[in-house]
Amino acid sequence: MTIEAIQNEIIDEFSMFEDWEERYQYMIDLGKDLPIINDQYKTESNIIKGCQSKVWVHAELNDDKIEFTADSDAIITKGIIAILIRVFNDQHPKDIIDANTDFIDKIGLKEHLSPTRANGLVSMIKQLKLYAIAYQTQIK
Amino acid sequence: MLDVSKIRADFPILSRQVNNKPLVYFDNAATSQTPQPVIDVIVDYYSNYNANIHRGVHTLSQEATDKYEIARQTIQTHFNAKHAHEIIFTSGTTHSINLVANGFSALLKKEDEIIVSALEHHSNIVPWQMLCERTGAVLKVIPMNLEGELIMETYDNLLSDKTKLVFVNHISNALGTINPIEYIIKKAHAVGAAVLIDGAQSCPHIKPDVQALDVDFYVASAHKVCGPTGVGMLYGKEEWLKKLPPYQGGGEMIAEVTFEKTTYADLPHKFEAGTPNICGGIAFGAALDYMNNIGFDNIASYENELLAYATEQLSTIEGLKFYGTAKHKTSVISFNLEGIHPYDVGTILDKLGIAVRTGHHCAQPIMDFYCIPGTIRASFAFYNTKEEIDVLVEGVKKAKMMLS
Numbered sequence A: 001m002t003i004e005a006i007q008n009e010i011i012d013e014f015s016m017f018e019d020w021e022e023r024y025q026y027m028i029d030l031g032k033d034l035p036i037i038n039d040q041y042k043t044e045s046n047i048i049k050g051c052q053s054k055v056w057v058h059a060e061l062n063d064d065k066i067e068f069t070a071d072s073d074a075i076i077t078k079g080i081i082a083i084l085i086r087v088f089n090d091q092h093p094k095d096i097i098d099a100n101t102d103f104i105d106k107i108g109l110k111e112h113l114s115p116t117r118a119n120g121l122v123s124m125i126k127q128l129k130l131y132a133i134a135y136q137t138q139i140k
Numbered sequence B: 001m002l003d004v005s006k007i008r009a010d011f012p013i014l015s016r017q018v019n020n021k022p023l024v025y026f027d028n029a030a031t032s033q034t035p036q037p038v039i040d041v042i043v044d045y046y047s048n049y050n051a052n053i054h055r056g057v058h059t060l061s062q063e064a065t066d067k068y069e070i071a072r073q074t075i076q077t078h079f080n081a082k083h084a085h086e087i088i089f090t091s092g093t094t095h096s097i098n099l100v101a102n103g104f105s106a107l108l109k110k111e112d113e114i115i116v117s118a119l120e121h122h123s124n125i126v127p128w129q130m131l132c133e134r135t136g137a138v139l140k141v142i143p144m145n146l147e148g149e150l151i152m153e154t155y156d157n158l159l160s161d162k163t164k165l166v167f168v169n170h171i172s173n174a175l176g177t178i179n180p181i182e183y184i185i186k187k188a189h190a191v192g193a194a195v196l197i198d199g200a201q202s203c204p205h206i207k208p209d210v211q212a213l214d215v216d217f218y219v220a221s222a223h224k225v226c227g228p229t230g231v232g233m234l235y236g237k238e239e240w241l242k243k244l245p246p247y248q249g250g251g252e253m254i255a256e257v258t259f260e261k262t263t264y265a266d267l268p269h270k271f272e273a274g275t276p277n278i279c280g281g282i283a284f285g286a287a288l289d290y291m292n293n294i295g296f297d298n299i300a301s302y303e304n305e306l307l308a309y310a311t312e313q314l315s316t317i318e319g320l321k322f323y324g325t326a327k328h329k330t331s332v333i334s335f336n337l338e339g340i341h342p343y344d345v346g347t348i349l350d351k352l353g354i355a356v357r358t359g360h361h362c363a364q365p366i367m368d369f370y371c372i373p374g375t376i377r378a379s380f381a382f383y384n385t386k387e388e389i390d391v392l393v394e395g396v397k398k399a400k401m402m403l404s
């Protein structure tokens, strides 16, 4: 599926929720479900700085597509990560670089997109894109 | 007795909604809210007599200067300083501490010792570490116990004739512990060391008497006592302020300038280079007037009631752990829910219109001591109510349900 198609799917899912509580409960459940990173990658150098909660991201290139894994010690952050990973995982670096992230606004999580919010979502998207830029140069 | 509903009517912000819920503001230790009389003073300043001070002959400048100096006297009276010129206007606690730390560069030498406590805000740690780097002085730390109280026996042992300076907060921002500063000051003076007390967290609750305390430096921020941000004060004993060299150079702080030599102005202007936060200083005075009108005894006893009620109500939540259970503490409650990150709880509480602080509260050494990433901190002011505490308790229960 394309990044855009996945984003639309997520927007559809979130549109069924009546209020913030259902949205957050869904994210929390996503966060709980996912052991999303191998412990060996929970290293100091994989930590994204500037967050109240710790966020780790790891990326690998397989068949010209990037495989992301990530984790956080805060569950809501982890839920948001789970959504991001669903969108960006197994995609070509170029598509990741070009992707916009307006869908976060559309699913009612706009407050998490503020660059001053200490949850690291913005730094995290930036980090995912940086990985994509780095891997892009390795692809012929 | 406080008429809390009447007091609440003074604070326009308390009637706003957050996320479609009535705001419950429990982040008072970070910054307090501003009552209408103080807002009026700010509006009046910019509407009627905004001018630069101390050097104009025109009427506006004179009026602004008078009001600014009256504010200085208000602060002097509030802290019971001997002289008005012992009150230096600064941009806040952080600035005040840096001013003193910078001055001590000229007074310390290698292997002199300075003492800090384990309970400090980063503002009362980092400037002194920088001082140590500049001078080769050594930083010693008074440790704390599990309750969040400083261990005075160790403090006694740290003191020696090498000790030149001791700096401790009056009240800890992260845990609310009231420190035994009378004892700390007396013991420091016995070995000839000076003492700086960081009053950022005490001034919202207590009216300190700097002469009775015999403290050498006392510092505070206006924004924690119902005043505006970006202004604060340094009290220093006259003899100390005369001894310390100026911090910043510029206008206002000089007596005479030639390219060969500049002589400095007298106190307090020696430490007040440049155009100050004039409106802020005047509003700081108004904020202290406002709080004194309510009365610090009334404030303290009401806040103690809130603290006791909140502690009792929060204790009913299973898996809730308090950090900082000192015998003497103010209306600050730091806690965590077992197995849940404070950031998650703070996010849910915000959705419910409740403002608390989460994180390390600029006191990382305390979090390291407890081996936690941070806490949820609810801090109460005299305009808060038991009903709001009920909302918090329900909110924490809800967060716990959603997150576990």
Ligand SMILES: Cc1ncc(COP(=O)(O)O)c(C=O)c1O
Pocket (backbone or CB within 6 Å): B029, B030, B091, B092, B093, B094, B095, B121, B123, B124, B169, B171, B172, B173, B198, B200, B201, B221, B232
């Ligand atoms: C104990 C303590 N010291 C210093 C500060 C710093 O105050 P300011 O940021 O107003 O300079 C604070 C503020 O949170 C504090 O609580």
